[in-house]
Amino acid sequence: MFKNNPLRSISIGLVALAVSGLSVAAPVITPDPPKVAAKGYILVDYLTGRTLVSHNADERLAPASLTKMMTSYVLGTEIKNGNVSPEDMVKIGPNASLYTNKDLRGSSLMFVQVNTEVPLGELNKGIVIVSGNDACIAVAEHLAGTESAFVDMMNAYAKHLGMEQSHFMNSHGLDAGEHYTTPRDMATLGTALIRDLPEEYKIYGEKSYTWDGREQFNRNALLWDKDLGADGIKTGHTNDAGYSLVSSAEKDGMRLVAVVMGTESTRSRNAENRKLLQYGFRFFETVVPYEPETVFAEERVWFGTKEQVQLGVLETVATTLPKGQVKNLKADFELTERPEAPVKKGDRYGTVHVTLNGEDIAEYPLVALHDVEEAGWFSRLIDQILLLFNNLF
Missing domain, CATH: 2.60.410.10 (D-Ala-D-Ala carboxypeptidase, C-terminal domain)
Known part of the structure; x- marks a missing residue:
């Protein structure tokens, strides 16, 4: 033996x-991580997967529109595998229209019209850039026949990626009883989007999108911060979830993924996310x-x-x-x-x-x-x- x-x-x-x-750089004293005003958060080095900062990273929280990252991951994978094309025309059913689905009223929308046809690539932008709940339902029904069948796909992908503490009930993120995720799982999903679907991820860096004459702006304010190097990814907000943001930035050959969930305001989620990214870039390096x-x-x-x-x-x-x-x-x-x-x-x-x-x-x-x-x-x-x-x- x-x-x-x-x-x-x-x-x-x-x-x-x-x-x-x-x-070999001169020694640098690494201070304690910043205080972050959020229900849960995590900062991860993209390349190595190392967690640099975390708090309540495995607590189940309502994801709100962070859900759309998984909708986007499924769609991007289907496009990458050649099962669908961005040029495919999608017929908008009554479930995906503000005017025939009252549950969509007052939520973020792309404003597609029932019984019209919209290119799949345009719906993809409507999901990622302007967080359109109507676009999510239209894509879900196009890819899987029904939104519930598409949700099964979302949960299967979540399991495949190792998102053990996530469960989705819809494609868009409006509050539902058993609809939850964790900061760590969102970091896993963000990393997977960047790693597996670079073409899909590029859409997350676009600052605005115009559909049917209506221009809307990406809600991720960090995209406008030139010093930070942020190029994605997704915001979320509902009454149950609070204000959340998953972001990613690259500087000096180091990419970080930061997640804050359950802050008190839009301004707070931006500031708390920026704190994490700045701390990571200032005091750590990838070698x-x-x-x-x-x-x-x-x-x-x-x-x-x-x-x-x-x-x-x-x-x-x-x-x-x-x-x-x-x-x-x-x-x-x-x-x-x-x-x-x-x-x-x-x-x-x-x-x-x-x-x-x-x-x-x-x-x-x-x-x-x-x-x-x-x-x-x-x-x-x-x-x-x-x-x-x-x-x-």
Whole structure:
């Protein structure tokens, strides 16, 4: 039986300097996170998924129009997969019109007219930019036949994305008893939109939209903040939910996703969201401690045409740190499997543990960086004998 090798350490700080060309910044004291006046909130590094700030991040809250992020995700995925096209014409039914559905009166609308036909791409903009509840219903009925069937799709996608504390009852976000989500789940969804559907996400940065001669403006005021670098994503408000905002911004190669839910006003949700983003950019950085195919170890291969295999990481691995701390990164790696031919590039043989000042912050697979073919029968026999003695002594 293979016994795990003891942990072996290297300095990731040194690897970063040698391989990535990263400079070591002067130490920066990281203050406590800002006080945020909201029922729940979270700040996440997009690239690494690390939570930088959170409070009540797993509390179930009414999402209001943040719901439209999921409607948009489903629609964007259907377009990406080729099941529908932005040029498809959608007939507007009575459920999707202000004039025939009284539940829509007084809510945010695109103002589509019953029995007209509207391009699917225009309804998409109506959902994302001006938060049209009527556009949501029209899209839901077009994609799934009924809004309730579309809601089933929304919940299936939520489960697929790992949004374990979310449940949707409609496509638009008007208050309903079992219609809820959490700040953490909204950060997960925002990240998925940016990662999976870049073309869909571009719409979230548009500041205004005109339909049928009526110009309306995106309610995400952070889009007008040039210093912040915000380029999305969605606001929400109902009586039960309060005022909420999911935002994302990118600066100096670092992208953050911030969620505030249940603030007291439009101005408050903007200010509290801005606080989180500014704190993240000021006191944290995203670094790449080692590049793909960085070699961590060379290990004996049994039964192979080569005696050694190089082990390391194949993908670019990023991590989020307080500024000035890259020099304190270290990596411990351990073997959990004995390399035996045939070895394929990417086969996993252990784990790399990344630590900062003695605290574990991440772990990554330790994999083979090249193939090793199986040797002939005589060489395998010799290795079998050597391995027997190795295990004995």
